[in-house]
Amino acid sequence: MTYRAGWIHFTNVAPILDSLELPPGVSAITGVPTQMNAALLAGEVDIANISAVEFIRHADILEALPDFSVSVLGPVYSVNLFHTRPLEDLRRIALTAQSAMSVALLEVLLRERGLSPTLERAEGEAEELLSSGYDGVLRIGDSALREWYRVVGPLTAERTMTTLPDSGRGITVTDLAEDWFRLTGHPFTFAVWAYRKDRPPPPELVQAMRVARRHGIGHLADVATRHAALLGLPERVVQHYLWNFRYHLEAPDRLGLQEFAAKAVPHHAPLSFGQRPGEG
Known part of the structure; x- marks a missing residue:
C-alpha cells in the first residue's frame, strides 16, 4: 500500500x-x-509538514517526528502583520485563509496585549487590502517575504538584513515570530x-528526509540562489531568510511549542513525538 505524503513546499522548507x-x-502531493x-486529518495523506497548531489541536490522533520542525529564534520575515496604525489602535485586521498557525499566533499575541480588533477573512496583497479599508493585514509565506522586502527594502x-x-x-511590519520571542524568550515552531x-x-522515508536536510543545509547558498530567482528577491535576502530556520526540533523549540500550546489550546491532549532513532 502506498504511503502518502502531503508537502507544504514554501521556500522555508526548500x-x-x-x-x-x-x-x-x-x-x-503539495498544497x-x-x-x-x-x-492529513481526513486520512487523504499519512504524513505532512503541518501547522503546529493543528498538531496541537489533534494530538489525540497525530504524532510528530521527533527531530524535524520549521522553527525560528527571533524574526521569521514571512509571517507578518502589515499595519498603518499602532497595534493598540488597530480596528480591522484581514486574515489569510491559507494558514491556521499564523492566525492562532496572532490571536495569542493580541490577547497577551489585551487587544481585540475585528478579525476578518480576506485575501490579497497587504498594500491592496490596507488601501481598501483594513488597518492591519496578516500575510504568510513567500508572498509575505516579498511584500516585507517591498516595504522595508532595499538592501x-x-x-543589511539585521x-x-x-x-x-506608510506601513509598519510586525514580525510575529520576533514578537513571540520578545514575549517569551523562546523559539517559535x-x-x-x-x-x-x-x-x-x-x-x-525518514532517512531520505534526513539525507535531504543534510544536503540542503550544506548547500544553502545554492538553495538560496535558486529560490531568489523564483521569488524575484536578492540572494542575500533569501540566504539570510533560510539561515534563520531551525529544522531539528531541539529542546528549546519544544519548550516554545509547549508554551504556545498552553496559550493557544489550553486543554489539548498531550503532545506525542515519535522515538528518535540514530541521526542519519
Whole structure:
C-alpha cells in the first residue's frame, strides 16, 4: 500500500524538500498549509509538514517526528502583520485563509496585549487590502517575504538584513515570530512533520528526509540562489531568510511549542513525538 505524503513546499522548507528523493512505495502531493492540514486529518495523506497548531489541536490522533520542525529564534520575515496604525489602535485586521498557525499566533499575541480588533477573512496583497479599508493585514509565506522586502527594502552596502527598518511606504511590519520571542524568550515552531498514529512513516522515508536536510543545509547558498530567482528577491535576502530556520526540533523549540500550546489550546491532549532513532 502506498504511503502518502502531503508537502507544504514554501521556500522555508526548500533545504529539506528540494533534494528529497522519495523511496519506493511513497507518493507525495503539495498544497498550502490549510489544505495539507485538512488532508492529513481526513486520512487523504499519512504524513505532512503541518501547522503546529493543528498538531496541537489533534494530538489525540497525530504524532510528530521527533527531530524535524520549521522553527525560528527571533524574526521569521514571512509571517507578518502589515499595519498603518499602532497595534493598540488597530480596528480591522484581514486574515489569510491559507494558514491556521499564523492566525492562532496572532490571536495569542493580541490577547497577551489585551487587544481585540475585528478579525476578518480576506485575501490579497497587504498594500491592496490596507488601501481598501483594513488597518492591519496578516500575510504568510513567500508572498509575505516579498511584500516585507517591498516595504522595508532595499538592501544596500550599509543596510543589511539585521539593520533594515520595520516600516516604509506608510506601513509598519510586525514580525510575529520576533514578537513571540520578545514575549517569551523562546523559539517559535511554525510546523512539525506530523503523521497519523495509525500510519507511522516507513524508516526509509525518514532517512531520505534526513539525507535531504543534510544536503540542503550544506548547500544553502545554492538553495538560496535558486529560490531568489523564483521569488524575484536578492540572494542575500533569501540566504539570510533560510539561515534563520531551525529544522531539528531541539529542546528549546519544544519548550516554545509547549508554551504556545498552553496559550493557544489550553486543554489539548498531550503532545506525542515519535522515538528518535540514530541521526542519519
